[in-house]
Amino acid sequence: MSNQLDTIAPLREFVIGMTNLVSQETEQAHLISKGSELLKTLIQSDDWLPEFCTVPHPEFYQQYLLHADPLGRFSVVSFVWGPGQKTPIHDHCIWGLIGMLRGMEKGQRYQQLPSGELVTDGSETILRQGEIEAVGPTIGDIHVVSNAISDKTSISIHVYGANIGAVKRHTYDPLTGQPKQFVSGYSSKQVPNLWDRSAEVRASLT
Ligand SMILES: [Fe+2]
DSSP states (O other), X not given: OOOTTOTTHHHHHHHHHXXXXXXXXXXXXXHHHHHHHHHXXXXXXXXXXXXXXXXXXXXXXXXXXXXXXXXXXXXXXXXXXXXXXXXXSBOOSSOEEEEEEESEXXXXXXXXXXXXXXXXXXXXXXXXXXXXXXXXXXXXXXXXXXXXXXXXXXXXXXXXXXXXXXXXXXXEOTTTOOEEEEOOOOSOSOOOOOOOOHHHHHHTOO
């Protein structure tokens, strides 16, 4: 349980839940539906996100790794959007979940025609605090995302079915649909310390 001495507990509980899930399930539809429930619980509160994972960059949206499964079955990332920041059109090549923690995101999905041309898939959507969206090769994997708030930072928590910072994926030329390989990496060399459980053990000392 979360308390003042163990503010990171909700993230640790989420990581434990996801680790159990990827150990029991391999089917993408189940990973997405059950992972969404876990992510919904995580983003109900936002006091657990360490300060260094909330810092925007003046030019680029930031991707702070919160946790990577040692077996590469999932990763958790804090996406921090400064005002006006936007991704290129890109894909993920793996399932992913986006949960809105603070602020709002705008998203537009695309489909690639056999000719290679990109066409919009549905209209632009807004993701609000507490809401979840899923992406992936079987459910629509190409999109562009931006901060929907022009004068504030927005933060979303993403979960992917791989160590996403090291996945070879693509950006797309909006005019020609031409894909270009990229690897996103992460914005920080640090990850939050989930594993200092001394407070709860000390509290049980007799
Ligand atoms: Fe994306």
